[in-house]
Amino acid sequence: MAISRRQFITLTGAATLSLASGHAFGQPSKGRVVVIGGGFGGATAARYIRKLDPAIEVTLLEPNPHYITCPMGNAVMAGFVDLKSITHGYGGLRDQHGVMVIHDLAVDIDPVAKKVRLQGGDTLAYDRLVVSPGIDFRWHEIDGYDQTTSELMPHAWKAGNQIQLLKKQLHAMPDGGVAVVSVPKWPFRCPPGPYERASLMAYYLKQHKPRCKILIMDSNPEFPKAHLFKRGWEEMYPGMVEWISSERGGGVVQVRAGEGVLINGDGEATRADVASVIPPQQAAKIAQIADLVDSSGWCPITPTTFESTRHADIHVIGDSAIAKPMPKSGFAANSQAKVVALAIVAYFNGEAPGKPSLINTCFSFIAPDHAVSISGVYRLGEQGLEGVRGSGGKTFFSGDVAAEARIAKSWYKNIIADTFG
Ligand SMILES: Cc1cc2nc3c(=O)[nH]c(=O)nc-3n(C[C@H](O)[C@H](O)[C@H](O)COP(=O)(O)OP(=O)(O)OC[C@H]3O[C@@H](n4cnc5c(N)ncnc54)[C@H](O)[C@@H]3O)c2cc1C
Missing domain, CATH: 3.50.50.60 (FAD/NAD(P)-binding domain)
Incomplete structure (x- = not known):
């Protein structure tokens, strides 16, 4: 693969760091994973695959040097949170977890040759591909x-x-x-x-x-x-x-x-x-280009492993995926990413994937000290993913909305640490 100067600098950081990981000490690579999209889904998948098995090489593709979250975006609009505090870098993934971060856009996927073409002209080969590019607008x-x-x-x-x-x-x-x-x-x-x-x-x-x-x-x-x-x-x-x-x-x-x-x-x-x-929205452009969508404009998946039903060895998570009854949220993308990380690690180690268990909570601020939430726990049922009866729920009408607001702020800190390291 030809590497541009900018990418070389990014990769050098990763390579230096991977000296501290298993690869540097002669641990043979078990396989190559490419992740498209450094948002809640993609960054979590990259981080967890490396955490679970450092012998798997992970390359994350993300065009932007920083990720600005949508969660807390409305609070920025209202003026009680600043933009800087919702802007996050990829240093943790690169330096602490040995993820190769390439700041480029995936412009095509060849699911037969198992290659991703980048806007910068390079091509990346993969054994497993994770696609978490979010949404595009209609x-x-x-x-x-x-x-x-x-x-x-x-x-x-x-x-x-x-x-x-x-x-x-x-x-x-x-x-x-x-x-x-x-x-x-x-x-x-x-x-x-x-x-x-x-x-x-x-x-x-x-x-x-x-x-x-x-x-x-x-x-x-x-x-x-x-x-x-x-x-x-x-x-x-x-x-x-x-x-x-x-x-x-x-x-x-x-x-x-x-x-x-x-x-x-x-x-x-x-x-x-x-x-x-x-x-109105649909799965992001790369999912459309790579024929990962059905007529709804979203990506059908097998809920056990979030593998695309349209192309083998490609896992689609986050907003792009059809994962009903889970909502399209950052928490859901983070949870789905862990299911995929476990499935990919199992695959590279010759094991069968486990049964997924997923979780989501959506907090909403009505004022800085007043928030409400809705939660769900999901598992595999006969028809696909289903909510676990008796789990989750909404804030009680007489609930402590000030406490919910404190929990929402703490949730944000935790999910950022869990996603970006
Ligand atoms: C106002 C607002 C408030 C929200 N609040 C909450 C909340 O409180 N809690 C919550 O859980 N969720 C919340 N969400 C939803 C949450 O932001 C999304 O569900 C979440 O970001 C989805 O994660 P993702 O990984 O699918 O996509 P994204 O987070 O959008 O990440 C996709 C990434 O892929 C990159 N990308 C796209 N195409 C390519 C390509 N071709 N090649 C390489 N990279 C590519 C993009 O640059 C982007 O960084 C909120 C959303 C909005 C709009």
Whole structure:
């Protein structure tokens, strides 16, 4: 493989470090794993494969030098968390775990020759491939909404500049103005996320521009933890947040971004001073290119090992995968990554994979000291993955929401350490 100068520098770091790992002392490599995507799924898989068996070579492909999380992104928008504290590097994976980190984009996968082609021109061979590239948007499904107009009506559904943009717009909004959060049809990344966004918009606006209103224009008839969100809105932000369900004409089908106008299926127009338009979604582009998706636009997998049902020796995890009833969340991606790490280590050691057990909790902030959660534990049933009866659940209506907020902050620290090392 030809290696560019930039990649050489990155790899040198990894190679130096791998001197401390088994390879340097003559331990033969048991096999090569390539991981596409350094987010919650990919970084966890890379880290755990190396932790479980340092004789397996792991290369992580990620175009960005830093990963900015979506979790806590709404808190950045509301101004009680800064962007730096949700920005994480790959030094831990490289230096402590001997993962080779290459900052490049995978542009194609050859599942027969078992090779990944990189934008920089190189090709990487693998024995097992883990694909965790997250989501892409179905641009133009909302008429008038594309990459260009998303600069006027930020989705902020992939972290980074967009969340800063939304924050700037919110903070510049006139008192008495209207902010809209437009929610796409399921399935999408982070099902409770839009309602957390509306809550934290209200948190900011109540302090600085209390005459503002927030409309949630929803393409769905219901939403997760609705009774808990609604209770929080009534108690903390009375009259500020209004949820418009699909049944009441909430679904946005067209925007005129330059004029700040959103239009529903009945042709009714709503004018917004700030609009966060979250577009419909699908598995990320590399999954589409590599024929890992079905007609739904998402990737079917075998739940025992998260192996693609379309191509052998490729495991798809995280938001790209169809892993119902698990939601598309960072915690779910992290949990799925561990199942895959165990399965790959078993494979390289000539063992059968175990039975998966998975977990997820989605915390949502309604204010910095008020959070609610929904949890689930999952296992393999006759029809595929299923929730374990009697496990998980939601915050009690009379629950301690301040304690939940403390746990949510602590969860964030723990999952970051568990993912990036
Ligand atoms: C506002 C908001 C709040 C959220 N809050 C929470 C929360 O509180 N808790 C929670 O659990 N989840 C939360 N989520 C959801 C969570 O962010 C995602 O579910 C999670 O990031 C999915 O992980 P992933 O590994 O599938 O994808 P990602 O984390 O998106 O990682 C994918 C990575 O792959 C890289 N990539 C893409 N294509 C390629 C390619 N071709 N080659 C190489 N690399 C590639 C990308 O650069 C990216 O770094 C939230 C989401 C949003 C939008």
